[in-house]
Amino acid sequence: MTNNRFVLTLSCDDRPGIVAAVTTELADLGANIAESDQFWDQVTNKFFMRIAILAPEGVTREQVQRAIDPAIARFDLKTTLKDQAIRPKIIIMVSKFDHAMLHLLYQIRVGWLDAEVAAIVSNHEDSRRTAEIEGIPFYHLPVTKETKSEQEEKLLRLVQETGADLVVLARYMQVLSDSLSKRLFGKVINIHHSFLPSFKGAKPYHQAHQRGVKMIGATGHYVTPDLDEGPIIEQDAERVSHALSAEDFVARGRDIESRVLARAVKYHLENRVMIVGNKTIVFTP
Incomplete structure (x- = not known):
């Protein structure tokens, strides 16, 4: 099966539940996490994260965006979502x-x-x-x-x-x-x-x-x-x-x-x- 690949980056004020909220929505979409990095800046209390996503064939960028929209609204996330099929x-x-x-x-x-x-x-x-x-x-x-x-x-x-x-x-x-x-x-x-x-x-x-x-x-x-x-x-x-x-x-x-x-x-x-x-x-x- 061919996977569609996306990269999500996000930042926000740090508080519990951010990672769980995002990854739960991705899991419900049938997506897998290929790579995950995160950083908490203790001085500013800002949280930063990058996730490489493997989504099932047929899943579009728009579907991934809709899936994570509730988490974005809940935690006031600043995000970018890139489709890796589009060559820069x-x-x-x-x-x-x-x-x-x-x-x-x-x-x-x-x-x-x-x-x-x-x-x-x-x-x-x-x-x-x-x-x-x-x-x-x-x-x-x-x-x-x-x-x-x-x-x-x-x-x-x-x-x-x-x-x-x-x-x-x-x-x-x-x-x-x-x-x-x-x-x-x-x-x-x-x-x-x-x-x-x-x-x-x-x-x-x-x-x-x-x-x-x-x-x-x-x-x-x-x-x-x-x-x-x-x-x-x-x-x-x-x-x-x-x-x-x-x-x-x-x-x-x-x-x-x-x-x-x-x-x-x-x-x-x-x-x-x-x-x-x-x-x-x-x-x-």
């Missing part, structure tokens, strides 16, 4: 350094990332050939001070026309405007080539090398109007030493960036990330 669409934005983009494309090709790349957008022409090889529409949107607003409107229209669920800044070296960041809040992920908020701006690995750091890393985060200070999804690091050059730092950093961005995108697409103020709760597999 992403737009990848890149400038000249394409290592993070290439890693995303490879992980999609081998099936580790379940996504459709609706478009590759760049302020340079360098990645056009890659897009052509992959059969992905390519959009060259060069950005200057005079054209920034116009190009961002084109990007926003592209998001709307393609139905993209996520915009991925894979070393896209342009700062999104406050207006666009607000309009796409929670739908844009950036890879920053250092631990935030350390070493912002140009040549962060060279800054790190000059400071003699012993660890370098990368941060995958949501984009907000506050530059490089959005809610963090994923980070990783690697030990380095005085014997390495600044170019060695850059080379190792490229590898870390690619891994961290892919994981951040995967967690988002699998509905494992819940934004809470300026931080996130991430239910990692």
Whole structure:
């Protein structure tokens, strides 16, 4: 028998009976729980939960939604319910350094990332050939001070026309405007080539090398109007030493960036990330 798969996330003020109310309704529907994660924030008394649901063949998202509606009303739940049969669409934005983009494309090709790349957008022409090889529409949107607003409107229209669920800044070296960041809040992920908020701006690995750091890393985060200070999804690091050059730092950093961005995108697409103020709760597999 084929199961229909859904992912439910919820948050609310914590009190007894929440899990029982939701899972009882799902059981009455004949659904099974394939995965369940929960977190109680004792400081705020907020409860967060993610449930992966296996429903019998023929059960629709609307039926699952109706089943849990009584629990939503009873506990004032804030919920999202995603049908995993609908493959999410992403737009990848890149400038000249394409290592993070290439890693995303490879992980999609081998099936580790379940996504459709609706478009590759760049302020340079360098990645056009890659897009052509992959059969992905390519959009060259060069950005200057005079054209920034116009190009961002084109990007926003592209998001709307393609139905993209996520915009991925894979070393896209342009700062999104406050207006666009607000309009796409929670739908844009950036890879920053250092631990935030350390070493912002140009040549962060060279800054790190000059400071003699012993660890370098990368941060995958949501984009907000506050530059490089959005809610963090994923980070990783690697030990380095005085014997390495600044170019060695850059080379190792490229590898870390690619891994961290892919994981951040995967967690988002699998509905494992819940934004809470300026931080996130991430239910990692």
